[in-house]
Structure formats: structure tokens, C-alpha cells
Amino acid sequence: xxxxxxxxxxxxxxxxxxxxxxxxxxxxxxxxxxxxxxxxxxxxxxxxxxxxxxxxxxxxxxxxxxxxxxxxxxxxxxxxxxxxxxxxxxxxxxxxxxxxxxxxxxxxxxxxxxxxxxxxxxxxxxxxxxxxxxxxxxxxxxxxxxxxxxxxxxxxxxxxxxxxxxxxxxxxxxxxxxxxxxxx
Numbered sequence: 001x002x003x004x005x006x007x008x009x010x011x012x013x014x015x016x017x018x019x020x021x022x023x024x025x026x027x028x029x030x031x032x033x034x035x036x037x038x039x040x041x042x043x044x045x046x047x048x049x050x051x052x053x054x055x056x057x058x059x060x061x062x063x064x065x066x067x068x069x070x071x072x073x074x075x076x077x078x079x080x081x082x083x084x085x086x087x088x089x090x091x092x093x094x095x096x097x098x099x100x101x102x103x104x105x106x107x108x109x110x111x112x113x114x115x116x117x118x119x120x121x122x123x124x125x126x127x128x129x130x131x132x133x134x135x136x137x138x139x140x141x142x143x144x145x146x147x148x149x150x151x152x153x154x155x156x157x158x159x160x161x162x163x164x165x166x167x168x169x170x171x172x173x174x175x176x177x178x179x180x181x182x183x184x
Contacts, residue, residue, distance in 0.1 A: 008068045008075060016061025023054035047094040059089030071124065115139075117162045120177060123148070127156040132171055135162060149173040152179075 002010070022048050026049070064082035067073055073081075127133030127150050135148040150156050151165055152172045164173035 002045075004066065004075075008078070012064035012068055014061070016058050016065060019054045019057025019059075019061055021054075022050050026050035027082065044129045046097075047090070048095065049074060052090055052097060055091040056086040056092035058128040060086035080165050083131060115166060116164050116172075121162050121164055121172070121174065123146070123156050123158050123160045123174075124161055126158045129153055129155055133158070135164075135172060135174060137164065145169065148174045151175050 029050075037055045052171070060082045063085040064078055067078040067081060068075070071078075116137075116139065119139070120136040121137035123133055124136045124145065125134035127148055129150075132149045133156065134145055134148040136143060136145050146167070147170060148161075148162070148164075151169055152175065156162060156174070156176065161177035163177050163180045165175055167173070
């Protein structure tokens with residue numbers, strides 16, 4: 001049977017491991033999620049999300065483990081120190097998330113351009129081989145118009161569905177939806 005000291009070591013190691021797993025999950029899956037409505041984005045709260053909770057758990061478990069295993073402090077003192085470390089990890093990661101990771105990240109025009117890649121649009125003004133036309137698409141629930149040219153260099157009639165390949169210098173390079181659909 002395990003002693004109370006050994007059980008505390010296992011407990012703190014387990015909490016630290018759970019924190020590491022949660023941190024890896026956040027690293028692989030991110031913190032910003034799509035909402036239910038088309039184009040909607042949900043931002044997590046800076047103080048309550050997977051990276052913050054993971055950091056607090058890692059700090060709590062790591063300090064608790066080290067103090068329990070390698071010192072002769074009273075278990076209550078170890079618990080208080082581990083809780084203080086968790087609070088420090090929580091505060092530190094909250095500040096990091098609020099100031100760096102979550103600050104208006106989706107207001108960056110480069111991210112919007114990347115998010116638009118693959119969006120289906122409708123040609124509203126015919127695209128000729130030599131002159132751009134115009135397309136309309138919905139972005140974050142708002143109808144948007146932009147100049148467009150065909151990546152194949154061929155004419156595209158008004159009313160045709162196209163897919164945005166990329167946007168540069170205020171002009172969308174588009175491909176016929178029928179061609180993209182065949183590749184899928």
C-alpha cells in the first residue's frame with residue numbers, strides 16, 4: 001500500500017501530466033473557434049481557456065511534485081506553494097493570451113485573405129481575358145464585392161459561380177466552381 005507521501009508525489013505528477021496534455025491539445029487545436037453562423041468567430045476569454053488552465057495545472061503539479069519528492073516541507077506548505085505557482089501560471093498565461101495571442105488576431109488583413117481562399121463567389125460583372133470583372137461573396141455574414149480575374153485567363157460570364165484562389169492588390173484570382181468541383 002502507498003504511503004501518504006508517495007500518493008502526494010503521484011497526485012502532483014498526475015496533475016502536471018494532465019496540464020501538459022491540455023497544453024498540447026491547445027497547441028494542436030488552437031483557441032479560436034468558428035461559431036455556428038456562417039463567418040462567425042468565437043473568441044475564448046483570455047483567463048479561461050485551455051492554454052491558461054494547462055499552464056496553471058503544470059505549475060501546480062510541477063512545483064508540488066518537486067517539493068514533495070525532494071524536500072521535507074510540511075504537506076500543507078507544499079500545497080500552498082503549489083497553489084501560488086498555479087496562480088502565477090494562470091496570471092502569466094492570461095496576460096500572454098490577452099496581450100499577444102488573442103489581440104484582434106482576425107482583424108489582420110492577411111488572415112482575412114487566407115480565410116477567403118476557397119470561398120465560393122458569384123461573378124456579377126463579366127470577367128474578360130484582358131479586363132477584370134467583379135464578384136460577390138459573403139464574408140462573416142456580410143455581402144462583399146471585389147474585382148476579379150480568371151486564373152485560366154479565359155472569359156467568365158456574369159452569374160457564374162467561381163472559387164476564390166487568392167487575393168492580391170485588391171483583385172481576386174478566381175477559378176470556375178465547376179472545375180474545382182471536378183477535382184473534389
